[in-house]
Amino acid sequence: MSLEMAAESSEGEEEAGKLTGGNHLLVVDDELTELGKKAAWSVSSCKPGNSVSSLRDQNLETFWQSDGAQPHLVNIQFQKKVRLQLVVLYVDFKLDESYTPSKISIRAGDGFHNLKEIKSVELVKPSGWIYLSLSGVDPRETFVNTFMLQIAVLSNHLNGRDTHVRQIKVYGPRPNPIPHQPYQFTSREFITYSTIR
Amino acid sequence: MDLLSEAEAALCPVNEPSAEVPNGAAGHHLLGLIYRYTDRRRSAIHHFKQALLVDPLMWAAYEELCILGAAEEATAVFGEAAALCIQKQYLNCSTTPKLHSSTEDCNLVDTRHSASEDVNPRQLKLMQGLKDIPLNHHGASILGGTSGQPINSGPSNISFYNTPSPMVTQLSGVAPPPLCRNVQLNGSNLSTVGAESSPKSTVNSTIQAPRRKFVDEGKLRKISGRLFSDSGPRRSPRLSNDASANPNANATVVSGNGTSNSSKYLGGSKLSSMAFRTMTVRKGQSWANENVDEGIRNDVLDDSRLNVTSTSSSSSTSMEVKSNDQEAVNFQVGGQVISGSKVITGASEILTLLRVFGEGFRLACLYRCQDALDTYLKLPHKHYNTGWVLSLVGRLHFELVDYLEADRAFGLARQIMPYSLEGMDVYSTVLYLLKEDMKLSYLAQELISTDRLAPQSWCAMGNCYSLQKDHETALKNFQRAVQLNPRFAYAHTLCGHEYVALEDYENGIKCYQSALRVDARHYNAWYGLGMIYLRQEKFEFSEHHFRMAFQINPRSSVIMSYLGTALHALKRSEEALVVMEKAILADKKNPLPMYQKANILMSLERLDEALEVLEELKEYAPRECSVYALMGRIYKRRNMHEKAMLHYGISLDLKPSATDAAAIKAAIEKLHVPDEMEDNL
Numbered sequence: 001m002s003l004e005m006a007a008e009s010s011e012g013e014e015e016a017g018k019l020t021g022g023n024h025l026l027v028v029d030d031e032l033t034e035l036g037k038k039a040a041w042s043v044s045s046c047k048p049g050n051s052v053s054s055l056r057d058q059n060l061e062t063f064w065q066s067d068g069a070q071p072h073l074v075n076i077q078f079q080k081k082v083r084l085q086l087v088v089l090y091v092d093f094k095l096d097e098s099y100t101p102s103k104i105s106i107r108a109g110d111g112f113h114n115l116k117e118i119k120s121v122e123l124v125k126p127s128g129w130i131y132l133s134l135s136g137v138d139p140r141e142t143f144v145n146t147f148m149l150q151i152a153v154l155s156n157h158l159n160g161r162d163t164h165v166r167q168i169k170v171y172g173p174r175p176n177p178i179p180h181q182p183y184q185f186t187s188r189e190f191i192t193y194s195t196i197r
Numbered sequence: 198m199d200l201l202s203e204a205e206a207a208l209c210p211v212n213e214p215s216a217e218v219p220n221g222a223a224g225h226h227l228l229g230l231i232y233r234y235t236d237r238r239r240s241a242i243h244h245f246k247q248a249l250l251v252d253p254l255m256w257a258a259y260e261e262l263c264i265l266g267a268a269e270e271a272t273a274v275f276g277e278a279a280a281l282c283i284q285k286q287y288l289n290c291s292t293t294p295k296l297h298s299s300t301e302d303c304n305l306v307d308t309r310h311s312a313s314e315d316v317n318p319r320q321l322k323l324m325q326g327l328k329d330i331p332l333n334h335h336g337a338s339i340l341g342g343t344s345g346q347p348i349n350s351g352p353s354n355i356s357f358y359n360t361p362s363p364m365v366t367q368l369s370g371v372a373p374p375p376l377c378r379n380v381q382l383n384g385s386n387l388s389t390v391g392a393e394s395s396p397k398s399t400v401n402s403t404i405q406a407p408r409r410k411f412v413d414e415g416k417l418r419k420i421s422g423r424l425f426s427d428s429g430p431r432r433s434p435r436l437s438n439d440a441s442a443n444p445n446a447n448a449t450v451v452s453g454n455g456t457s458n459s460s461k462y463l464g465g466s467k468l469s470s471m472a473f474r475t476m477t478v479r480k481g482q483s484w485a486n487e488n489v490d491e492g493i494r495n496d497v498l499d500d501s502r503l504n505v506t507s508t509s510s511s512s513s514t515s516m517e518v519k520s521n522d523q524e525a526v527n528f529q530v531g532g533q534v535i536s537g538s539k540v541i542t543g544a545s546e547i548l549t550l551l552r553v554f555g556e557g558f559r560l561a562c563l564y565r566c567q568d569a570l571d572t573y574l575k576l577p578h579k580h581y582n583t584g585w586v587l588s589l590v591g592r593l594h595f596e597l598v599d600y601l602e603a604d605r606a607f608g609l610a611r612q613i614m615p616y617s618l619e620g621m622d623v624y625s626t627v628l629y630l631l632k633e634d635m636k637l638s639y640l641a642q643e644l645i646s647t648d649r650l651a652p653q654s655w656c657a658m659g660n661c662y663s664l665q666k667d668h669e670t671a672l673k674n675f676q677r678a679v680q681l682n683p684r685f686a687y688a689h690t691l692c693g694h695e696y697v698a699l700e701d702y703e704n705g706i707k708c709y710q711s712a713l714r715v716d717a718r719h720y721n722a723w724y725g726l727g728m729i730y731l732r733q734e735k736f737e738f739s740e741h742h743f744r745m746a747f748q749i750n751p752r753s754s755v756i757m758s759y760l761g762t763a764l765h766a767l768k769r770s771e772e773a774l775v776v777m778e779k780a781i782l783a784d785k786k787n788p789l790p791m792y793q794k795a796n797i798l799m800s801l802e803r804l805d806e807a808l809e810v811l812e813e814l815k816e817y818a819p820r821e822c823s824v825y826a827l828m829g830r831i832y833k834r835r836n837m838h839e840k841a842m843l844h845y846g847i848s849l850d851l852k853p854s855a856t857d858a859a860a861i862k863a864a865i866e867k868l869h870v871p872d873e874m875e876d877n878l
């Protein structure tokens with residue numbers, strides 16, 4: 001899967017926390033970088049053969065299937081606090097029907113003991129990549145600085161018990177290309193002189 | 198073939214430590230290369246120096262010394278003593294070709310395989326009876342790396358191989374008809390003698406078709422153009438002497454050239470023609486112009502690369518392979534009718550030229566770029582406008598961080614020698630840094646179509662992808678370049694840069710270290726390592742690596758400013774400031790050290806000085822939002838809230854990155870809150 005800047009995709013409409021639609025192409029800002037590789041991923045339950053690795057295998061054919069009581073949880077734990085800005089999931093109602101998640105809650109915190117909900121959405125027949133931005137309205141809240149993120153599937157479409165999620169990605173800002181600088185450089189003169197290649 | 202130990206044993210038998218190295222200068226050069234590749238620097242230097250003593254016109258050896266950083270001044274090496282030495286050799290040389298020594302050479306070539314630089318088999322073809330075909334090639338002139346095909350400087354070891362067919366393919370650039378005509382036409386042909394006695398080792402191998410690959414890597418050595426220079430001045434007398442014969446020959450030569458050029462475009466031939474042209478141009482002799490068909494110039498082939506010295510240590514594996522199937526020319530040495538004085542004149546002319554080139558190259562390797570540029574500007578116009586010089590000039594501008602000038606110089610070089618690959622990796626980096634994606638992709642395509650097996654082409658491709666931020670593909674391309682030539686240090690460094698962009702620091706470190714194993718003076722790799730350690734907060738290591746880079750290239754203000762940053766991180770802020778001052782002085786146009794200086798001053802609580810520096814910086818880089826943001830921060834520290842607000846506002850207007858925008862807005866909100874310890878990153 002390439003994450004290139006592609007043409008327009010069908011953005012879902014959002015009404016009062018509901019999201020429909022979904023993009024078929026993953027289009028992400030250049031300033032963001034995927035942080036999932038630095039984290040430890042775990043799930044609350046899974047069916048053998050459809051384990052957590054299917055969430056990270058860059059393959060939309062494979063999916064994670066839960067196997068237990070709701071809510072189904074995907075836990076993403078980092079070794080140090082990271083700034084996260086965006087969570088993207090790939091789910092497809094047409095393929096998964098009653099396994100498609102409906103209510104999703106995203107929680108953050110230092111560990112299992114102090115997770116707090118930071119975002120809650122309801123999906124309506126989604127089909128494709130769903131973008132869940134973690135930013136608040138306040139510009140100071142563009143990022144969530146946390147050790148752990150938990151994505152909870154509270155309910156599914158058609159009241160299904162278990163859920164299918166095909167892929168999850170988490171994004172945060174790119175680090176400053178020049179280490180130990182308080183701010184990033186934007187002007188040409190600075191950038192020209194800032195590295196040796 | 199990388200059988201370095203066998204090669205070494207062949208040249209320098211373990212049991213006889215005092216035995217003389219076979220093949221004189223070329224042998225020394227070869228041995229020097231072997232030592233260099235096995236990291237025995239001092240022995241390598243010793244042997245290159247020996248090579249130069251035996252044969253003062255061996256540019257290849259001088260170049261290696263420069264790359265190792267141990268060259269003496271060019272005036273010393275290419276001085277009076279050298280001239281006398283050459284004369285002696287010239288007069289002493291006998292005319293018996295030694296065929297058996299040539300077979301020896303062949304063997305050496307085999308063993309030396311990839312270890313050596315290109316081997317340009319000497320091709321002196323004096324075709325008997327081929328008077329009309331200007332196939333001469335400067336044999337001596339163009340030297341490729343002396344590889345196992347050493348043509349010795351020793352008077353008695355001149356091996357010439359006969360090339361049966363190549364004539365056809367050789368289109369020599371005409372250039373020195375004198376050479377060409379020489380033997381056959383006149384019994385008393387100086388050039389013949391000149392040709393054979395020139396101690397230069399290899400020669401341009403323009404001949405074979407397979408040469409194409411050869412061409413790739415050219416390390417062209419300059420010739421001991423004696424051949425040419427000797428021929429030059431004598432040309433007129435000869436012409437007048439052989440009035441009847443020569444003009445005809447000449448004319449045919451030229452016309453021959455013309456037709457052959459058009460009809461036979463073979464890589465090799467072009468090469469030779471190019472080489473010739475370059476040679477002649479280099480020598481700046483007037484006759485060059487008369488002979489060379491200007492039209493040929495554009496067909497130049499990569500062999501001209503052969504004329505160019507690679508700035509990084511690139512040995513051409515491909516060269517070696519090709520060298521094995523060369524056909525050498527057999528030389529018929531004519532009578533020696535040379536007068537000593539002519540030799541001296543010729544020798545001193547060449548030496549003058551070599552002095553300039555040598556000095557410039559030495560300065561370039563020491564990264565005294567401005568001095569090197571001045572040296573090259575002294576060259577006559579004709580010499581300056583050759584591919585080799587121009588691409589070296591381009592590289593010098595690149596080191597001076599003057600990318601626009603570098604772009605211009607490389608552009609000119611490409612116009613003059615469109616098929617040269619030498620230095621094109623640096624050109625692609627220049628375009629990458631200038632963010633010229635169209636030009637860069639065009640360059641990459643052209644290079645790949647010129648030669649798919651050259652590391653430079655893949656480096657250019659990789660840079661192209663890297664500019665598009667597709668670091669994984671860029672990495673693949675750079676790895677291909679490494680595969681093609683593991684002794685090409687820059688390819689390793691570029692791999693390292695890509696790993697860092699992908700945040701894979703382990704592999705990045707490995708790549709940089711391999712680059713350093715190939716060429717310990719490759720300061721980019723030292724810098725890369727320093728940056729990784731800086732990121733990983735291993736400040737001691739980082740400072741050490743930046744210092745090594747600084748020692749190699751003491752004029753780079755970028756390295757100095759990073760050294761200062763590392764020192765500051767180690768809490769040695771006073772030293773850091775000193776280094777920053779030096780960096781500021783070293784390059785007025787670099788805004789970075791000033792910014793860093795302000796940063797350091799701020800953390801030392803010398804806020805007013807910091808503000809002064811930043812005010813000055815505003816003049817240099819008026820649209821840099823980090824300058825205003827930092828000023829805002831300082832004003833806040835001094836509790837000058839209105840000014841702080843003003844500056845934060847301006848910095849927001851200048852469109853900082855998202856992270857910074859968030860940080861700045863947060864700072865604005867907290868403006869009236871007392872200053873807590875902020876997270877500095």
